[in-house]
Amino acid sequence: MGNKFYITTAIDYVNGAPHVGHAYEKILADVLARWNRLNKIDTFFLTGTDENAQKNSQAAKEAGIETKEFVDKNTEVFVKLCNYLDLSNDDFIKTTEPRHVKVAQSIFKKIFDKGEIYKKKYSGLYCEGCEAFLTERDLVDGKCPEHNKKPKIIEEENYFFKLSKYEKEILKLVSSKNFIVPEGFRKEIVNRIKSDGLKDISVSRPGMDWGIDTPIDKEHKIYVWIDALSNYISALGYPNDKKFKKYWPADIHVVGKGINWFHSVIWPAILMSAEIELPKKILVHGYLTFNGKKISKSLGNAIDPTALVKKYSVDPLRYTLVKDIPFNQDGDFSENSLKERVNNELANDLGNLVSRTLTLCEKYFDGILDKQEDDGLLKKLNLNKIEKYFSKYELHHALEEIWKFVRESNKYVNDKEPWKNEDDRKKVLYNLLESLRVISIFISPFMPETSERINNQLGVGIGLLEDIKFGWHGKYNVKKEGVLFKKLE
Numbered sequence: 001m002g003n004k005f006y007i008t009t010a011i012d013y014v015n016g017a018p019h020v021g022h023a024y025e026k027i028l029a030d031v032l033a034r035w036n037r038l039n040k041i042d043t044f045f046l047t048g049t050d051e052n053a054q055k056n057s058q059a060a061k062e063a064g065i066e067t068k069e070f071v072d073k074n075t076e077v078f079v080k081l082c083n084y085l086d087l088s089n090d091d092f093i094k095t096t097e098p099r100h101v102k103v104a105q106s107i108f109k110k111i112f113d114k115g116e117i118y119k120k121k122y123s124g125l126y127c128e129g130c131e132a133f134l135t136e137r138d139l140v141d142g143k144c145p146e147h148n149k150k151p152k153i154i155e156e157e158n159y160f161f162k163l164s165k166y167e168k169e170i171l172k173l174v175s176s177k178n179f180i181v182p183e184g185f186r187k188e189i190v191n192r193i194k195s196d197g198l199k200d201i202s203v204s205r206p207g208m209d210w211g212i213d214t215p216i217d218k219e220h221k222i223y224v225w226i227d228a229l230s231n232y233i234s235a236l237g238y239p240n241d242k243k244f245k246k247y248w249p250a251d252i253h254v255v256g257k258g259i260n261w262f263h264s265v266i267w268p269a270i271l272m273s274a275e276i277e278l279p280k281k282i283l284v285h286g287y288l289t290f291n292g293k294k295i296s297k298s299l300g301n302a303i304d305p306t307a308l309v310k311k312y313s314v315d316p317l318r319y320t321l322v323k324d325i326p327f328n329q330d331g332d333f334s335e336n337s338l339k340e341r342v343n344n345e346l347a348n349d350l351g352n353l354v355s356r357t358l359t360l361c362e363k364y365f366d367g368i369l370d371k372q373e374d375d376g377l378l379k380k381l382n383l384n385k386i387e388k389y390f391s392k393y394e395l396h397h398a399l400e401e402i403w404k405f406v407r408e409s410n411k412y413v414n415d416k417e418p419w420k421n422e423d424d425r426k427k428v429l430y431n432l433l434e435s436l437r438v439i440s441i442f443i444s445p446f447m448p449e450t451s452e453r454i455n456n457q458l459g460v461g462i463g464l465l466e467d468i469k470f471g472w473h474g475k476y477n478v479k480k481e482g483v484l485f486k487k488l489e
């Protein structure tokens with residue numbers, strides 16, 4: 001790993017409310033951001049909202065309010081969600097902000113001046129939901145499969161970007177095993193380029209009342225590709241800000257599988273044309289179902305991540321989402337699974353370990369324990385495996401490995417019976433405190449709030465990976481506070 005790490009999520013449309021799928025993507029990126037910070041890597045984590053979509057203007061009209069007001073109100077929900085989910089994002093970009101508008105326009109201008117944007121009449125199948133022209137191949141039973149709607153045939157004069165020019169270079173880029181992860185999603189892109197090739201794409205829309213003007217023609221707004229995708233550099237203050245110089249290129253763009261093509265093909269081609277360095281990796285995740293059902297509006301408030309946080313608190317939600325959705329697949333998030341995980345893994349395994357260790361420390365030593373000899377408990381933690389899983393983005397496996405150590409620690413208490421064995425009682429409890437301190441470091445990317453609550457009881461500060469050596473903390477003065485996790489019905 002280098003000495004800086006820049007990670008982004010996709011920016012969300014604000015014409016609908018966030019659902020648990022949005023939460024999943026943001027939590028994924030947050031865990032990786034926090035893991036890099038644990039490794040003392042200078043990290044920048046970006047998320048935000050795509051406010052320029054024409055859909056917003058339509059939705060605002062239906063609601064009878066100004067588009068800007070509609071967008072501001074809805075974006076606020078996404079901003080608040082970051083707090084509810086305990087995200088450590090360093091910035092939140094909104095694409096109506098002047099800092100973004102000027103960058104989107106400058107990228108458009110740069111490519112136009114180079115002769116790689118040209119005007120052409122075009123007729124095609126347009127899905128209003130996608131805000132995109134679809135090909136026959138995209139349709140299922142003549143309908144857009146994402147929106148289950150028949151596309152309209154639209155004829156327009158648009159500005160086109162010479163995507164076709166970059167076919168060879170893009171194919172070479174995506175042929176590298178490291179660029180798109182996981183492998184299944186990489187192969188999809190490679191196969192699609194090999195079978196269909198790259199065709200030029202329209203990068204403007206005429207006659208729209210909402211969006212960013214193209215810098216060359218006031219009749220046209222900049223279409224989503226150059227507009228939305230350039231948020232990843234506008235947020236860093238491209239081209240001159242020191243943040244841009246420090247953090248670009250992005251180390252990871254985290255995206256859902258539905259927008260893999262845009263990020264793995266269109267975005268790199270835009271950057272090649274604008275002569276800007278390419279991102280290092282596109283990390284693609286699958287889709288979520290909720291209680292076994294496809295996420296849709298009909299599920300109502302149930303899939304609102306804010307409501308889930310209010311009901312179960314944030315860490316059980318973060319833990320369950322990471323644990324139940326393996327990175328390279330679709331997965332199901334269910335409240336039953338959350339309850340089971342809270343009761344078994346969080347309350348029984350972890351909560352119990354913290355509670356019994358601290359109770360014994362207070363009972364026998366008033367919570368004060370000097371440094372003792374190493375009994376070998378901490379050696380049972382397999383750091384190499386955890387690091388390996390993180391490097392492969394198998395976060396559910398990393399969690400499982402941490403939990404093996406939590407269970408080892410519980411077994412250690414049972415075997416040593418410090419309530420009976422007075423002779424090595426102090427040594428056993430000190431070893432347990434050190435193991436709790438280290439567990440707290442490892443769970444901090446996944447459950448920052450729980451990690452902090454454990455630290456407070458142990459009387460230690462926020463730890464880094466370099467602090468996991470036995471005896472690092474020295475003398476303990478611990479103070480037990482209520483239970484970490486209440487069991488759920």
Ligand SMILES: [Zn+2]
Nearest residue numbers: 127130144147
């Ligand atoms: Zn559609």
